[in-house]
Structures are given as structure tokens and as C-alpha cells.
Amino acid sequence: MSRAADGAQPPAGAAGEREPVLALSGVRRAYGEHVVLDGVDLEVRAHEVVALIGASGSGKSTLLRTANLLEPIDDGVIRLAGRDISDPRVDADAVRARIGAVFQHYNLFPHLSVLDNVTLASRLVHRTPKAEAERRGQELLASIGLADFARAYPDRLSGGQQQRVAIVRAIATGPELLLLDEVTSALDPELVGEVLALVRSLADGGTTILMATHEMAFARDVADRVVFLDGGRIVEQGPSRQFFAAPREERTRAFLARVLPG
Amino acid sequence: MSAASPDGAWRPSELELGRRAFRRRQTWRSVLVSALSTLVFAGLLAWAVLGSPGWARVAETFFDPEVAIASLPRIAEGLLLNLQVLVFAAVGVLLVAITLATLRTLRGPVFFPLRAIAAGYTDLFRGVPLLIVLYLVGYGVPALEFFPRLPVAVWGTIAIVLVYSAYVAEVFRAGIEAVHPSQRLAARSLGLSHAQTMRRVVLPQAIRKVTPALMNDFVAMQKDVGLISVLGAVDAVRAAQIETAHYFNFTPYVVAGLLFVLLALPMVRLTDWVTARMRRREQIGSIV
Ligand SMILES: Nc1ncnc2c1ncn2[C@@H]1O[C@H](COP(=O)(O)OP(=O)(O)OP(=O)(O)O)[C@@H](O)[C@H]1O
Numbered sequence: 294m295s296r297a298a299d300g301a302q303p304p305a306g307a308a309g310e311r312e313p314v315l316a317l318s319g320v321r322r323a324y325g326e327h328v329v330l331d332g333v334d335l336e337v338r339a340h341e342v343v344a345l346i347g348a349s350g351s352g353k354s355t356l357l358r359t360a361n362l363l364e365p366i367d368d369g370v371i372r373l374a375g376r377d378i379s380d381p382r383v384d385a386d387a388v389r390a391r392i393g394a395v396f397q398h399y400n401l402f403p404h405l406s407v408l409d410n411v412t413l414a415s416r417l418v419h420r421t422p423k424a425e426a427e428r429r430g431q432e433l434l435a436s437i438g439l440a441d442f443a444r445a446y447p448d449r450l451s452g453g454q455q456q457r458v459a460i461v462r463a464i465a466t467g468p469e470l471l472l473l474d475e476v477t478s479a480l481d482p483e484l485v486g487e488v489l490a491l492v493r494s495l496a497d498g499g500t501t502i503l504m505a506t507h508e509m510a511f512a513r514d515v516a517d518r519v520v521f522l523d524g525g526r527i528v529e530q531g532p533s534r535q536f537f538a539a540p541r542e543e544r545t546r547a548f549l550a551r552v553l554p555g
Numbered sequence: 556m557s558a559a560s561p562d563g564a565w566r567p568s569e570l571e572l573g574r575r576a577f578r579r580r581q582t583w584r585s586v587l588v589s590a591l592s593t594l595v596f597a598g599l600l601a602w603a604v605l606g607s608p609g610w611a612r613v614a615e616t617f618f619d620p621e622v623a624i625a626s627l628p629r630i631a632e633g634l635l636l637n638l639q640v641l642v643f644a645a646v647g648v649l650l651v652a653i654t655l656a657t658l659r660t661l662r663g664p665v666f667f668p669l670r671a672i673a674a675g676y677t678d679l680f681r682g683v684p685l686l687i688v689l690y691l692v693g694y695g696v697p698a699l700e701f702f703p704r705l706p707v708a709v710w711g712t713i714a715i716v717l718v719y720s721a722y723v724a725e726v727f728r729a730g731i732e733a734v735h736p737s738q739r740l741a742a743r744s745l746g747l748s749h750a751q752t753m754r755r756v757v758l759p760q761a762i763r764k765v766t767p768a769l770m771n772d773f774v775a776m777q778k779d780v781g782l783i784s785v786l787g788a789v790d791a792v793r794a795a796q797i798e799t800a801h802y803f804n805f806t807p808y809v810v811a812g813l814l815f816v817l818l819a820l821p822m823v824r825l826t827d828w829v830t831a832r833m834r835r836r837e838q839i840g841s842i843v
């Protein structure tokens with residue numbers, strides 16, 4: 294594993310049990326009659342990679358958006374590092390600044406250069422001096438082999454390159470948690486690999502990740518834990534190898550039979 | 556992108572050379588055809604106009620070269636006022652319109668009054684004819700004796716800003732709505748506030764999208780600044796009116812009209828150019 298080689302060791306944890314980075318309990322979200330999240334309990338611990346799987350419309354994106362406060366919830370509690378962020382009195386912008394997020398598409402701002410995209414949040418939200426933000430941005434772009442595109446505009450990049458820039462933009466400010474919502478599903482098949490490789494290297498480097506994905510093989514290989522969402526509830530979750538090798542629930546087996554070839 | 560090495564340089568094939576020769580011949584032919592048809596068309600038009608029974612009188616009262624030259628300095632001086640009004644009005648319209656459009660995007664009950672005012676404003680001023688607003692602002696507001704005495708051109712400028720802001724605000728709003736909602740989500744996910752998202756992400760993209768439409772409105776405004784003459788401001792139109800009365804001849808109006816066209820031409824061309832360029836860029840297939 295490159296965990297050690299990277300030198301990006303996870304910071305030494307405080308003694309004993311620590312608060313999970315993200316903890317949802319009893320989270321409910323409904324659109325009118327349609328209950329999308331029906332009492333979801335979920336924890337993501339530091340340096341853990343959790344894959345969220347489930348059929349289309351099962352509420353994966355909704356769950357990720359609630360974690361980010363981009364979606365209001367109708368009941369339940371969401372905690373970030375132990376603090377209740379679903380309290381209406383918290384500063385939602387400040388919470389979002391501590392969480393990175395990448396969606397399926399349209400992540401990059403087309404009117405800003407690649408480097409400006411990467412440094413925007415550092416400069417505006419975290420008030421990092423421009424020179425420092427740009428140095429860090431260049432570093433990040435170099436780490437994904439796109440240093441030469443720093444001054445280019447996003448429309449010059451391939452879809453896979455754009456998603457990789459979106460991912461490094463999300464981690465540029467050192468967030469405590471990274472949310473990924475099917476970051477490869479809008480890509481041509483030959484571009485999927487490079488994006489997944491980046492996610493894998495972040496996972497190996499100790500980034501805490503909650504990701505919705507349709508890539509079952511990737512979930513099995515990279516995620517520490519897999520969470521299966523169906524009908525607005527978590528039907529089953531477990532360590533990824535075990536989850537795919539021996540699913541306990543009938544609904545999980547039916548879902549896996551549908552999405553896994555053979 | 557220079558990929559060709561000096562020795563293995565690419566040379567067009569026989570086939571391509573043939574195609575180019577053919578295209579050149581085609582170009583020549585179409586230039587010739589269009590020149591000819593223009594000549595014929597202009598000839599016919601000239602024959603119809605010049606041959607008409609009243610042409611001699613019209614030429615005398617509308618196209619008198621001496622009157623044109625004599626009235627030109629005064630009218631040009633008046634046009635200077637139009638230009639000033641135009642510059643101030645354009646800046647005013649941009650500021651007011653962006654503010655209105657932004658107000659209409661605010662969410663939350665606190666902002667209801669602001670949203671309602673912005674919506675009412677655009678509905679009202681898109682409905683009232685500019686001429687009426689000019690009269691009301693130009694004669695009505697000073698009559699309140701609330702403001703210090705100001706030149707009529709200032710009131711005219713204000714009236715133009717009031718009316719045009721309503722249109723331009725709608726153009727901006729359309730532009731704001733045309734920005735993909737994911738862009739807003741992406742910006743907010745980064746921790747940007749609503750205001751930062753608006754200013755740094757949404758508005759820049761919206762303005763780009765509506766630039767051709769805005770330039771078009773600017774061209775319309777360029778000639779509508781001539782309407783301040785109804786308040787008695789001595790602009791190009793008013794100057795032409797005075798000269799017309801002086802010479803008992805309508806040529807000054809034609810001169811003023813031509814000056815307005817000359818004023819508008821660069822902007823009209825620029826608008827076409829920008830529109831064409833944006834269309835080209837979009838066709839290349841930028842993703843957003
Ligand atoms: N704004 C909305 N208004 C009404 N219904 C919505 C809204 N957003 C999502 N939904 C519904 O909520 C359900 C869950 O949507 P969500 O996007 O979270 O699913 P998903 O698991 O991410 O699906 P996919 O795999 O297709 O991305 C869907 O049935 C969807 O129709």
C-alpha cells in the first residue's frame with residue numbers, strides 16, 4: 294500500500310475511541326408523500342472509506358446532500374466530528390467548508406482557469422493568501438499530472454481530467470470528509486480508470502470518504518465498508534469483502550445479482 | 556499546435572489542391588454574381604425613386620447639401636449630449652439591472668419585500684412607454700421641488716435608466732437561470748456563501764451568456780437617447796428641429812438620422828461579431 298510511501302500518514306488519533314467524522318441517526322427526508330430517506334443511521338469513522346450502493350432512486354445522492362447540508366432533513370440528527378450540524382443555528386457555509394464534495398458532472402466552473410477552480414475556496418472561504426493557495430494548487434495539479442493545464446479552461450480537458458481536477462479541488466482545503474457522488478458515471482468507460490485510481494490513492498493516503506457508486510468491483514477493492522440502501526433504509530452493511538462474498542439479506546442478494554455480471 | 560517536423564512536413568495532396576482550386580473559382584464566381592445583382596438592384600431602385608414625379612421636391616427639402624453642411628456643426632454638438640447621456644445611462648442601467656436581477660433570485664421570507672419590489676418594478680416599467688416616463692420624470696419630479704434644479708438631460712437620463720433597467724434586468728435573470736443548477740451546488744459545497752456564489756460563479760457565467768442580448772439592448776438605447784429632446788434638452792434631435800425651422804428644410808433631420816446610424820454602426824458590427832464568436836465556441840462543444 295502507498296499509505297506509508299506517500300508520507301501522508303493519517304494524523305495520530307487521540308487515545309481510544311474517537312467521535313466518528315460523520316454520524317447520521319434517524320435521518321428522514323421526504324418529497325411530499327415520497328419518503329426518500331426513512332430513518333437512516335450511518336457512521337463514517339476517520340480514515341474510513343464507505344461505499345454507498347443501491348438502485349437508482351434509492352436515495353444515495355439525497356443522503357450525500359443531506360450530509361453536506363445542501364438538502365434539508367425532516368427529522369434526525371447529523372453530526373460532524375461530534376457536533377450537531379443539523380441544528381438550524383449552525384453556520385452551514387462553515388460546515389460545508391469542512392467537507393469536500395464532487396458530483397456526477399458540471400463540477401468545474403467553466404469561466405475560471407483550472408488553477409483558479411482549484412484555489413477558489415482557499416482564497417474566498419479560507420482566506421489563504423493567493424500565492425500560497427496557488428502554490429498548493431500547482432502541487433495538487435502536478436500530483437495528478439495536469440500541471441500544464443493550470444492556466445487552461447476546463448473545456449480543454451477530457452471528462453476524466455475534469456473529474457480529477459474536481460476531486461483535487463474538493464481536497465485542496467484539507468476537508469475532514471470527502472463526499473463523492475458517482476463521480477465516474479457520466480464518463481466514457483476508458484476514462485473511468487484514471488478517476489478511480491485517484492480516488493484509490495486518496496483512500497490509501499488516509500482521506501475519509503463517503504461515496505455513492507455503481508462500480509461494484511471498485512467498492513469491493515477500495516472501500517472498507519459497504520452500505521446498501523433500499524427503500525430509504527439501510528438494508529445491510531458490512532466490511533466490503535464480506536459484504537460481497539456473503540450478503541445476508543435477501544434484498545441485497547437480489548440487488549447484487551442484478552448489478553454483478555455472472 | 557505545431558506537430559510537423561521540417562523534413563517530414565505535410566503537403567496537401569493532389570486531391571486537396573484540386574478542391575482548393577475549385578473553391579477559389581467558386582468564390583470568384585459568387586463575388587461576381589453578387590456584385591452584378593447588387594448593381595441591377597440598386598439601378599432599379601434609383602430609377603424608381605429618381606423617376607418618381609415628386610422626387611425633385613423631395614430632394615430639395617430632404618437632401619439639400621448646403622443645408623446639410625450648414626446644420627452639421629450644431630447637430631454634432633447636440634449629439635455630444637446624446638453621447639454623454641448614453642454613457643451615464645448605460646452604466647446606470649447595468650448597475651440597476653444587475654441589482655434587480657439579483658434581488659429576484661434571493662430566497663427566504665425575509666427578502667419577500669425586496670423580491671416583490673423588484674418584480675413589480677420590472678412589470679411596471681416594461682409596460683409604460685418610454686415617452687410617458689420621460690414626461691413624468693422630466694416634468695413631474697422637478698415639480699415636487701424636492702430636488703435641486705438639475706439640467707433636463709439628467710432627468711432624461713434617469714427616465715431612460717428606469718425603463719431600460721427593467722428590460723435588462725429580465726435579460727440578466729434569464730442568464731442567471733440559464734446557469735446550470737449544479738454550478739451553484741458545486742460552489743456551495745466548497746463553502747462559498749450565497750453572495751459569493753452569485754458574484755464569483757453565477758453572475759460571470761450569466762453575463763457571458765447574455766452579452767449578445769445586452770449589446771442589442773444597448774443599440775436600441777443608443778437611438779432612444781434621442782427622445783430626451785422632448786424635454787427640451789438640446790441634443791442632436793432638438794438641434795435638428797431648430798435647424799429645420801431655421802432653413803424651412805427637413806435636411807437636418809436626415810443629417811441627425813445619419814449621425815445616429817454612424818453612432819450605432821460600430822456597436823451593431825461588434826454585436827454580430829461577438830454573437831458569431833460565441834456560437835462558434837459553443838459549437839466546438841465546450842461542456843457547459
Ligand atoms: N427535488 C426533488 N423533488 C422530488 N423528488 C426528488 C427530488 N430529488 C430527488 N427526488 C427523488 O428522490 C429519490 C431519490 O433520489 P436520489 O437522487 O437520491 O437517488 P440516487 O440513489 O442517487 O439515484 P441514482 O443512482 O439514479 O443517482 C428519487 O426517487 C427521486 O425521484
Ligand SMILES: [Mg+2]
Nearest residue numbers: 353354355475
Ligand atoms: Mg444519484
